[in-house]
Every structure is written in structure tokens, then in C-alpha cells.
Amino acid sequence: MTDASTTQTRKLAPARPTWHVVLVRPETMTFFLLIFGLVGASYLSPFFLDMNYILRSFTLTAEMSIVALVLTMVVISGEIDLSPAANMALSACIFAWVQDAGVPMPLSVIVGLLAGLAMGALNAFMSIRMQLPSIIVTIGTLIFFRGLAQVLAGDRSIRVPDSFIGINTVMVVGIPLPVVIFFIVAIILGLVLGATVIGRQIYQIGTNQEAALHAGINAKRIKVGLFLVLGLVSAAAGMMAASRLGSVRYDLVLGGELQMVLMAMLGGTYIFGGRGTILGTFLAAWLLVIASTGMTVANLLPAIQLTVLGILLIVAIIATNFIYARTQR
Amino acid sequence: MEGLPMLIEARGISKQFGGVDVLSDVDLDLHAGEIHALLGENGAGKSTFAKILAGIHRPTRGKLRLNGQPVDVSSPIAAQKLGIALIHQEPISFPDLSVAENIVMGRQAGGLLSRVPWAKIIADARRYLDMLGVSLDVTRPMRGLSIANQQMVEIARSLASDSKLIIMDEPTAPLTPREVDTLFNIARRLREEGRTIIFISHRLEEVRMLCDRVTIFRDGAHIATQTIDSISDDEIIKLMIGRTLKKYMRKHMAAIGETALEVSNLSLPGAFEDVSFTLRRGEIIGLGGLVGAGRTDVARALFGVAPAASGQISIGGVGATINKPSEAIELGLSFVPEDRAGHGIFSTLSVEHNLTAAIPNLIAPSGFISRKREHGISSQAVDDLSIRLASLRQPIVELSGGNQQKAILARWLLTEPKILILDEPTRGIDIGVKAEFYDMIGDLAEAGRAILLISSELPELLSLCDRILVMSEGRITAEFPRETATQESIMQAAVPRTGMAA
Numbered sequence: 001m002t003d004a005s006t007t008q009t010r011k012l013a014p015a016r017p018t019w020h021v022v023l024v025r026p027e028t029m030t031f032f033l034l035i036f037g038l039v040g041a042s043y044l045s046p047f048f049l050d051m052n053y054i055l056r057s058f059t060l061t062a063e064m065s066i067v068a069l070v071l072t073m074v075v076i077s078g079e080i081d082l083s084p085a086a087n088m089a090l091s092a093c094i095f096a097w098v099q100d101a102g103v104p105m106p107l108s109v110i111v112g113l114l115a116g117l118a119m120g121a122l123n124a125f126m127s128i129r130m131q132l133p134s135i136i137v138t139i140g141t142l143i144f145f146r147g148l149a150q151v152l153a154g155d156r157s158i159r160v161p162d163s164f165i166g167i168n169t170v171m172v173v174g175i176p177l178p179v180v181i182f183f184i185v186a187i188i189l190g191l192v193l194g195a196t197v198i199g200r201q202i203y204q205i206g207t208n209q210e211a212a213l214h215a216g217i218n219a220k221r222i223k224v225g226l227f228l229v230l231g232l233v234s235a236a237a238g239m240m241a242a243s244r245l246g247s248v249r250y251d252l253v254l255g256g257e258l259q260m261v262l263m264a265m266l267g268g269t270y271i272f273g274g275r276g277t278i279l280g281t282f283l284a285a286w287l288l289v290i291a292s293t294g295m296t297v298a299n300l301l302p303a304i305q306l307t308v309l310g311i312l313l314i315v316a317i318i319a320t321n322f323i324y325a326r327t328q329r
Numbered sequence: 330m331e332g333l334p335m336l337i338e339a340r341g342i343s344k345q346f347g348g349v350d351v352l353s354d355v356d357l358d359l360h361a362g363e364i365h366a367l368l369g370e371n372g373a374g375k376s377t378f379a380k381i382l383a384g385i386h387r388p389t390r391g392k393l394r395l396n397g398q399p400v401d402v403s404s405p406i407a408a409q410k411l412g413i414a415l416i417h418q419e420p421i422s423f424p425d426l427s428v429a430e431n432i433v434m435g436r437q438a439g440g441l442l443s444r445v446p447w448a449k450i451i452a453d454a455r456r457y458l459d460m461l462g463v464s465l466d467v468t469r470p471m472r473g474l475s476i477a478n479q480q481m482v483e484i485a486r487s488l489a490s491d492s493k494l495i496i497m498d499e500p501t502a503p504l505t506p507r508e509v510d511t512l513f514n515i516a517r518r519l520r521e522e523g524r525t526i527i528f529i530s531h532r533l534e535e536v537r538m539l540c541d542r543v544t545i546f547r548d549g550a551h552i553a554t555q556t557i558d559s560i561s562d563d564e565i566i567k568l569m570i571g572r573t574l575k576k577y578m579r580k581h582m583a584a585i586g587e588t589a590l591e592v593s594n595l596s597l598p599g600a601f602e603d604v605s606f607t608l609r610r611g612e613i614i615g616l617g618g619l620v621g622a623g624r625t626d627v628a629r630a631l632f633g634v635a636p637a638a639s640g641q642i643s644i645g646g647v648g649a650t651i652n653k654p655s656e657a658i659e660l661g662l663s664f665v666p667e668d669r670a671g672h673g674i675f676s677t678l679s680v681e682h683n684l685t686a687a688i689p690n691l692i693a694p695s696g697f698i699s700r701k702r703e704h705g706i707s708s709q710a711v712d713d714l715s716i717r718l719a720s721l722r723q724p725i726v727e728l729s730g731g732n733q734q735k736a737i738l739a740r741w742l743l744t745e746p747k748i749l750i751l752d753e754p755t756r757g758i759d760i761g762v763k764a765e766f767y768d769m770i771g772d773l774a775e776a777g778r779a780i781l782l783i784s785s786e787l788p789e790l791l792s793l794c795d796r797i798l799v800m801s802e803g804r805i806t807a808e809f810p811r812e813t814a815t816q817e818s819i820m821q822a823a824v825p826r827t828g829m830a831a
């Protein structure tokens with residue numbers, strides 16, 4: 001096929017202006033929404049800009065936010081996991097049940113963490129080794145883990161010892177410990193994703209797994225690793241929730257998987273992989289807290305709050321995709 | 330032959346894809362009741378022409394007449410109504426529906442909500458299969474039928490819509506010799522009924538056995554139409570390849586050094602068999618052959634993407650097992666794949682991230698990526714290969730095809746490979762950039778790298794390579810040193826003539 005008509009000197013696309021580059025970053029929209037939420041909420045209620053109140057509210061969702069940070073990496077790699085909330089509940093139930101049966105506390109914690117790791121391994125085995133779609137696999141394990149938790153705990157609450165209760169009341173330089181952990185995890189994962197080879201390869205796998213394979217990148221190993229880390233972190237988050245609540249029931253953070261996915265999506269993570277940042281999910285976690293506490297102090301009905309959150313997600317996704325599509329030629 | 334009435338008259342059919350002429354001003358007459366072969370190299374425009382007749386593509390220019398009446402084949406449905414059917418090489422069907430439903434598909438009378446006339450569907454389907462002399466349980470699902478039987482179902486479907494023109498696009502490639510016989514008998518029977526068949530194939534033997542006339546396409550143009558008895562195989566091959574492109578010459582030949590890669594008896598059932606060759610430093614070996622001859626499969630096996638089932642690979646005189654690309658890279662291999670978009674680039678990621686994808690240890694000696702190092706390495710690579718871009722940060726998909734390809738080549742050169750496998754490196758690239766590529770490939774050989782070049786462009790193989798191996802149906806069928814290789818000899822070895830697929 002000869003192609004004499006195309007000239008050699010094809011016009012080059014001009015480099016993008018900086019504002020353009022910033023605007024299409026996945027977390028830009030989240031950031032604007034966050035500012036908008038802060039201004040709006042403080043306008044609705046003068047009591048809102050009480051830092052302690054916001055921080056205390058954040059502790060209620062800090063565990064899920066931590067898990068959402070890891071989930072973000074899983075989604076960027078082109079997979080998804082809908083089971084972490086169920087994992088949190090089952091790990092916490094196993095932990096509480098084991099220590100209720102007389103196993104010493106440190107050992108119980110390890111058992112809980114191992115349980116979470118095993119759940120991650122199950123997801124990894126089916127999604128990566130058996131190559132089943134992870135969305136189906138983890139819907140299955142979401143129900144399975146939740147069911148096991150119910151078998152184990154029945155309808156009762158398993159108490160945890162008093163010495164274990166109250167992670168949310170521990171203050172580090174005036175900030176509740178769960179929030180501090182969230183910050184630390186965000187910084188670590190942000191560095192891993194943004195500045196290491198593994199992080200770079202997660203984006204490459206999520207963009208084009210075949211090309212990643214041809215470039216010598218071990219996509220399977222990285223994805224398995226991500227599922228394992230997600231399982232482990234979910235278990236830790238489950239036990240943090242147990243400490244905050246003082247007891248464990250099978251319905252711990254019931255439906256939390258949607259909120260985690262919401263945080264990742266609101267932070268600009270692309271559901272089909274390849275795009276997204278830890279900073280985006282970090283900002284989105286704050287945005288959700290500020291939006292809901294803002295609405296609470298403004299005395300909005302819970303039903304309306306839910307509606308607003310739904311609209312928020314839809315607007316964020318439309319805006320991000322619109323800007324992205326506009327700037328791609 | 331001349332006495333037969335005219336079925337199709339195509340005049341000035343042209344097709345452009347993205348500004349590239351795929352077909353230009355093709356005139357072709359098809360008689361009623363003939364079997365007409367379409368021949369040509371890969372990319373000569375045979376399939377495009379077939380798809381225009383079948384309404385899958387619309388011609389950019391040109392007119393079609395059917396039985397003397399001007400027609401507009403605007404869609405596959407229009408083609409079906411006009412009595413034109415295309416039988417695909419790998420039949421497209423509805424695997425979970427029954428054979429009968431697949432045969433009468435799209436022709437059921439009645440409204441959307443009317444009752445399905447099962448008894449009639451089954452009876453009709455049986456009747457059409459009987460016309461072909463094929464016995465199949467029409468109530469069984471398509472899934473699990475052999476490819477040959479799936480083709481029969483497609484042919485039966487074309488009878489169900491009373492097709493006057495049946496186009497078979499390389500139908501025999503996946504068939505066993507016995508199945509080929511059955512297909513030919515059916516084709517002849519259809520001819521007796523006054524139907525016309527277009528038969529697209531690479532196998533001259535089959536064309537000679539079956540067809541009445543042949544038409545040869547080259548570079549999107551109609552070259553010749555002759556009765557099969559009035560043209561020899563050698564003449565056909567000559568017409569298929571005769572080119573006007575000016576020849577590119579390598580500036581220097583590199584000194585050939587010690588053995589870099591030795592492959593012996595490499596086999597992967599269904600893809601290639603008993604492949605052996607030796608590649609030395611500074612040498613460029615060309616791998617010629619038709620699409621589907623197994624060349625890419627050999628490359629993928631060497632690079633560990635889809636490892637061979639048996640055989641030995643030794644690199645630098647040491648036996649090697651390569652089960653995944655990372656192991657191949659470790660051993661000094663590089664592979665520029667044919668499918669750039671699917672296997673090469675990370676389209677939405679930056680040029681920089683694309684360039685450094687295969688050298689993680691170089692850009693992150695401490696574990697953390699050094700932006701400065703990465704930037705230095707990638708700007709150097711951009712300069713070395715004169716990749717035209719606006720910024721290293723721009724998504725690679727914004728670059729032209731040739732520059733994307735240079736970036737992929739640059740990615741691999743950064744790994745300092747001893748052995749480079751290039752699979753159709755200049756496909757879809759402007760002529761000017763092509764020459765640059767040829768220079769680069771020559772320079773790489775001079776620098777002592779061993780190069781395996783897969784190409785379907787014969788002039789490219791002839792001008793660049795020290796030796797040319799030709800593959801056909803999974804086997805190496807010929808080896809030519811640079812001096813004695815000609816387009817004719819390569820094509821002779823590439824075209825399967827026996828028609829006896831394994």
C-alpha cells in the first residue's frame with residue numbers, strides 16, 4: 001500500500017498549555033468540589049468551620065477511606081474489588097470471636113489480619129489465576145464473606161475487651177488516631193503509586209495489559225499483590241472499626257463497598273483502569289465528610305443528603321469525562 | 330464462457346481509509362454461473378473489494394450494476410436482498426442458537442410479536458442443507474460444530490436468501506483436504522445452478538482445480554483478468570508482485586560475527602512446526618511469507634509471549650528457556666510487535682513513560698524513579714531516533730504512526746538488546762519515515778546487533794536482509810542468500826501449492 005499523498009512534514013500537535021494539563025488531571029474536579037463544599041457548608045451554618053467537629057466526623061468513615069486508597073490502586077490496574085467491606089466485617093468477627101474464645105489479644109489481631117489476607121488471596125486466585133472478571137468474583141465473595149460473618153456471629157454483638165476500645169479517642173497532636181493513620185497510608189501509597197516503578201507499572205497494566213506484558217512487566221504478580229494488600233488493609237480497617245464501636249456485628253459497615261467505590265470515582269479514578277491518583281481519593285474522602293456534615297449542620301433530612309451525594313457523584317463523573325473527552329483529539 | 334450472461338459489472342470502484350487508497354478504480358465483470366478467483370498479495374485489496382460487494386464497506390467512488398441494473402449495496406441487509414452473500418473464513422454465527430435458526434436468520438416473515446414458525450424453520454433448514462448434500466442435525470446448537478460445518482451453514486444461509494453471488498474469502502485455510510474436496514463439490518454444484526462464486530485464496534493449486542477465471546489485484550488496483558487455462562502459475566505470481574516502488578539500498582553491509590541466536594526444531598502445534606535457523610551478530614535475517622504463515626507466532630514464541638511447545642533455543646551458545654517476556658529481555662532479546670496499538674503503546678500515557686517502560690532499573694536505581702534520569706534518558710532517545718513530538722509529557726497517541734513506532738523501537742534500544750525481532754516494523758508508515766527506519770535497521774546491524782525482520786513487503790526484505798527465510802503454513806519452506814533472492818522465488822516458496830494443510 002503506497003501512501004504518497006501524506007507528506008513527511010505532518011503538522012505537530014502543539015504542546016498543551018499548563019492550565020490545560022492541570023484541568024485534565026483526575027483530581028482537579030474533586031478539588032474544586034471540595035472548595036465549593038467548604039464554602040457552601042460554612043455559609044449554611046457558621047458552626048461548621050469547627051475543625052474538631054470535622055475531624056470527629058471523619059473518624060466515622062476513616063476506616064473505609066483507608067481501604068478506598070488501596071482500592072484506588074486496584075481500579076487503576078484495571079480490576080475492581082467490591083468485597084472489602086464484607087472483608088472488614090468478617091475479619092473483625094473472626095478477630096472478636098477468637099479473642100472471645102480466650103486467645104490472647106496480639107495473637108487475635110494476627111489471626112484477623114491473616115483472615116483478611118486469605119480473603120484477598122481468594123479474590124486474587126479467582127480473578128487473576130482463573131481469569132474470571134473481578135467484578136463478578138468480588139460480588140460473589142462480598143456475599144460469601146458477609147454470609148460467613150453472619151454464620152460466625154449470628155445475630156449477636158461480640159464485645160471486644162475494654163482495653164481494645166477507643167482508637168478514635170486516641171489523639172496525636174490533637175488529631176484522632178484513625179485520621180492520622182489515613183494521612184500516613186495516603187502518603188505511603190501516594191509515593192508508591194507516583195514515584196516508584198511498581199506504581200508506574202500499575203498505570204501501564206491498567207492502560208494496556210498486553211503492551212505491559214510485551215514490555216516485560218509481570219502484570220499478574222502485581223495484580224495479585226494488590227489484591228493481597230487490599231485484603232490485609234481491609235482486615236486492619238475492620239479491627240479499627242471494632243475498636244471504635246466497642247463490639248462487632250456481622251453487619252459492620254454494611255454497604256460500605258459502594259461508599260469506597262464512590263470515593264475512588266469521585267477522586268477521578270477511571271473505572272476501566274489506567275487513570276486516577278491517591279490524592280484524588282484522599283480529597284474525595286474529605287469531600288464526602290464535608291458534604292454530609294455540612295448538610296447535617298444545615299439540618300437537611302438524611303433522605304435529601306443521600307440524594308445530594310448521588311448528584312455529586314454524577315456531576316463529578318460527567319464533568320471529568322467531559323473535560324477529558326474535550327481535550328483528547 | 331463469453332456466452333454467459335453478465336451478473337455483476339463493477340466500474341471504477343475506489344475505497345479510501347483515512348486518506349489512504351486501498352482500492353483505486355477497479356473494473357470487474359462477473360458472469361452468471363462462473364467461479365472467479367481473486368488473487369493478490371496481502372493488502373492488495375481483495376478483501377476490501379469483497380466487502381464492498383457484500384455491503385460491509387461503501388465505496389468512496391464507483392458504480393455497481395447487477396443484471397444490468399444500477400444498484401446501491403448500502404448495507405449487508407441490502408446485499409442480502411440483492412442476493413449477494415459473503416462467507417467468512419472464520420464463520421460468524423450465533424453459537425447458542427440452533428443450526429436451523431442460523432440458516433434462516435434474518436428472513437423470518439411476520440411481525441416482531443408473531444409466533445415463531447418452528448416447524449417451517451426446521452423444514453426449510455433441512456431442505457437447504459439437503460441441496461448442499463450435507464447431513465447435519467439442524468436442531469443442535471452451532472457451538473461445537475467444526476469450522477467446515479459452520480461454513481456449510483453459512484453457505485446454506487446464502488441459499489436461504491437465494492444468493493446469486495456467493496463470495497468465499499479464503500474458505501479453505503482452516504479446512505482439512507477432505508473438507509476442501511466437499512467444499513469444492515458444493516461450489517461446482519452451485520455453479521451448475523447458475524450461481525456465481527468469488528473464490529479468494531492464496532493457494533494456486535486450488536484456484537486451478539476450481540476456478541474458471543482469475544483476477545489479480547495488486548496495491549489496490551485491478552491488474553489482469555484471464556481464463557485460468559490461459560495463464561501459468563509463474564505468470565500469476567509475476568503479476569501479483571510486479572512493483573513500481575523504487576528499490577532502497579542498504580548503505581553498508583555489516584560484518585557478520587559469532588552466533589547470537591540458534592533455534593532448532595521449534596514447534597507449537599497449530600502455529601508452526603520444526604523451525605530451525607541461526608542468527609549471527611551483525612546479520613539481518615528476513616522472515617517472509619503470507620499472513621498466517623506462522624511468522625508472528627515464531628516471534629512470540631522466541632520472546633516468551635506464547636512459548637513453543639518443543640524445540641531448543643540457545644542464545645550466545647547457551648541453552649535458554651524463555652517462558653515470559655521478562656526472561657527474554659533478561660537474555661538480551663527485544664521484540665517490536667506488529668500490532669502497535671494492541672501490544673506496543675500505552676496510548677494515554679506520556680511519551681516519556683512509554684519510552685522507559687522496559688528499563689525500570691535504569692530510571693529507578695534506588696527504587697524511586699529519578700525524574701531527572703528518566704528525562705535525560707528519554708530526551709536522548711528522542712534525539713537519537715529523531716522522534717518528532719511537542720513534549721515528552723504528551724500522550725503518545727497524539728504522535729503520528731511513524732513516530733509512535735520509533736518510540737517503541739527506542740524503548741527497546743534502551744535495553745541494549747543483542748537480538749532484535751522486528752515484526753512488520755514499517756506497516757502503515759509514511760514512505761519518508763520508512764526510509765529512516767531502513768537506515769536505522771542497517772545501522773543497528775552494523776553496531777553488531779542480530780536482527781530478525783518479519784515483513785510482508787518483499788522489496789523491504791530484499792534490500793535489507795543478508796538472508797531470507799520463507800515460511801508457509803507454519804514451516805520454513807526456503808532459504809535464500811541475499812544474492813540469489815528474488816521476489817518471484819520468495820513468492821513461489823510462500824504460496825502453499827499443494828493445498829494439503831496439516
